[in-house]
Amino acid sequence: MTKSINITLKVWRQKGPHVKSGFETYPATDISTDMSFLEMIDVVNEQLTLDGKDPIAFDHDCREGICGMCGAVINGRSHGPEKGTTLCQFHMRHFSNGDTIVIEPWRAKAFPIIKDLVVDRSAFDQIILAGGYISVNTGGAPDANSIPIAQEIAELAMDAAACIGCGACVAACPNASAMLFTSAKISQLALLPQGRLEAANRALAMVRKMDELCFGNCSNERECEAECPKEISISNIARLNREFIKAGLVSSVK
């Protein structure tokens, strides 16, 4: 049932990339527990605006958990403590009256802060750019049913393809590693016959690009899998490792 709570926010405020920054405290009063977390920030921002203060900048778009635009660390948990949930789908009913909520941006060297909770995730685009595609031009494809794909394989590929590129895996990883993100794309394409042809090149190129962008190293902490809003499994990281071994140590690809 709908009820209202009063809470206190401690929000990371940072005007620009290299500006002095820190936490600011704001009260959030009369918050309906049916609100999503982002709607709660909307309400706080409305008040800040009316008070002549700078509203909290945060990324968001679809607000239905699929675009991957939103995300912040809430009391130490990426996208909040609910399993398999993006911040926009995380509701205030998980809090109680009087709670203090600490909100921090994704923190990683590869994701520099733009403003407040907004970070630059273009590093993810860079990783895809390095090889996260199948090299087919429009127009020449054979009939869609010409290569049968076992249902189980298609489902595994879909499990990996569900990644929304939000960056929670990097944010949650104690080492700020992007292995879950990278492995999801490598897995999806390596599983499908259409993607096998370039699998070796792709694995090497994407891993190299990931390293170049200053992400940390995977140490199998499994925090990424636990925080991923799409619950992408680290079995994809193992598949990346297999693909990498094949590509780097077995294939003749450079």
Added chain:
Amino acid sequence: MNRLTNPLGTSVGKKLMMAVTGLGFCCFLTIHLAGNLTIYGGKDFFNSYVEHLHSLGPLVTLAELGLLVFAAIHIMTGALLFYQSLKARPIRYSVNKRAGGRTLGSATMPYTGFILLLFVIFHLINFHFVDKTNITTFQLLSNAFANPVYIFIYTVAVIIAAIHVSHGLWSAFQTLGANHPKYTPFLRGLSIVFSVVVGIGFGFIPVYVFLLL
């Protein structure tokens, strides 16, 4: 050569080296433990095992060299990985909470690893680089473990080793790509069992020796 070293120089390549050397140490631990268990067969049985081992001569030297190389790779790569990961998050979170993936073992790998390095040096000084001409290995043990401080140091070190391998063994398989819905749960269990066996197997020896006195 580049074609091989380049892949090994990447983050995944370095992890592979950690995994292979780590698994090597797990094998070593198993053999070392199997040998040490002969102590429960009595003083003579233990001493004859040691003699038999030393009679292998060059093979032992080869194994020692291998372990040394493995250790060098494991330590240097581990340190590099740790340093790079530290750099990957220059500003830390003010609130840290686990989501359920991290374990005691995984969270402390670099630290337990470092302590183990110190311990191994200590251990080698005590039992390896000593003059054994007039003394049996068993006596060496008895002398050492007559001192409760030694017992304490060894027990703590063995617990730390157990914590280290509780993550290390499973993690090595994951890094080598061995993740399978049918076997991974077993491997995770094996990792825990192995760490317990290592902990109790090695951990009880100093106490046993002390009680024998």
Added chain:
Amino acid sequence: MQLDAKIPSGPLAEKWDKHRFELKLVNPANKRKYTIIVVGTGLAGGSAAASLGELGYYVKNFCIQDSPRRAHSIAAQGGINAAKNYQNDGDSIWRLFYDTIKGGDFRAREANVYRLAQVSNNIIDHCVAQGIPFAREYGGLLANRSFGGAQVSRTFYARGQTGQQLLLGAYSSLMRQVAAGQVSMFPRREMLDIVVINGQARGIVVRNLITGEIENHAADAVVLCTGGYANVFYLSTNAMASNVSATFRAYKKGAFFANPCYTQIHPTCIPVHGTYQSKLTLMSESLRNDGRVWVPKTPGDRRPPNQIPESERDYYLEEKYPSFGNLVPRDVASRNAKTQCDMGKGVEETGFAVYLDFADAIKRDGKDVIQQKYGNLFQMYEKITASNPYETPMMIYPASHYVMGGLWVDYNLMSNLDGLFVMGEANFSDHGANRLGASALMQGLADGYFVIPYTIGGYLAGTDRPEITTDHPAFKEATRYVTERTRKLLSINGKRTVDDIHRQLGHILWEYCGMSRNDDGLLKARKLIQELREEFWKNAMVPGSSEDFNQSLERAGRVADFLEFAELLVIDAFERKESCGGHFNEAYQTEEHEARRDDENFCHVSAWEFKGDDNDPELHKEPLVFENVELTQRSYK
């Protein structure tokens, strides 16, 4: 001005082939000399930028999100249609064409829709080759489902995330072209004006949303793929940043806006809870395959659903439409829900919801089967509402979802402004007055992968364009206009937040120009919108500066455009004295309260020309000629 749709002559099935042959070609070596601007990276924009890059053109691609992968096409759940007839159930290109024309209530062009049905098959082939993990049968072949009232299974899907997968496919192709240097990506840029030189679209002015810098970009042609304007209703299933600004700027520069009153209200959304609500969440239409829609028979019955006996439940869709039942098209389902709630039979605290009940389906097929089919949707519902649909019926209510209206384009997808191409939801599209489920993805990708690569070549090879750079006075003028408008927004310094005003605009439109409309209401709405616009420019509060990351300023610009555009929407609705598809004027209905078209007087596209801020827009009509299908009254009884 006579609108020429440039529809090729000849038999329907041969028009596209014939046209492709007749279009001029650009010499492969010359393609790299042409720069094409593509605004938007959704299914239409992403696929267009990738395909044009593959052909060898130099493409500049812009998006407002931080990455092209986040365009709102990503949220489409259900699937994509194609006339593959893999299920051997009687589908064909002709049937897909006919269903789409009929579903659109005969307000779309035959030739465009037929082409769409033709290329639908190529889309599936291409997407599979890109590595999109469509659902498959045990034997390894592609699976299909029937969707949105279609009586054949022609919908391809990737769980409930088809839009996401198709978009990521287009995105991956796009990234490949970026890597190849054929496409330059400009994320976090918002198009604020279009530059027209000698009657030709030659560039755009954008704001860098991080630095606030105003940038000029020149090109040989401009392609707008900027999506729909459903957010004019404030609450909609669209993403927060979806807006009308790009197309509205083009309208103000001379492009005609067609059929703005065709808006689609989706029947299965999670109901509104409170005033703070920022958006509505769609639950896939596929739920209606197994869920039964009902309300209590007695108005005001507030008992919990499980205490209302079978005899006191009104399964109004099944009763009214025995053959289609719960699967009637979107507009019909939505209107009926509204009718029931207006009669006081609505449920939920607000009285604006109806039940969608799975109890019978669970009894019939077992919980496991239902979970397999809809598990993720049920989970999403529970996450948002904290109620468990396996035990209590879901509550749903219609919400603004998609718009069929958009910039007018000819058969080549070019607007009346030379060199300005418009694709996807941004154009007035192939969906007529109502879009069928799983057709939006099809149209976006058809436009981007298989239409624009041909037609833009025809334009570039067939026209003369003077050399220009961004030093041209037209760029300076557009930049000056944009800067001045930004300055004005920041200096209002009033007392109401932009969201607050937007919310009020949404109320006005939902009330008077939503699911059903009448002349009095529309006149009233127009007046209210004018007043609200005045209020906005006097009393809005836009904090911050123009020289940094300022989300309030972004929103203010969009809402300012919505406030102008809303009036155009209302004018168009008032002008169309008939009911068809998404436009339902209460004065024009059959005895059974269905939409009654007036084919004699309104079988045309209404294209509006901007005539200055102080004048009413001028209406141009493009007659719709039907040579191959017979216009019938839609009936789903």
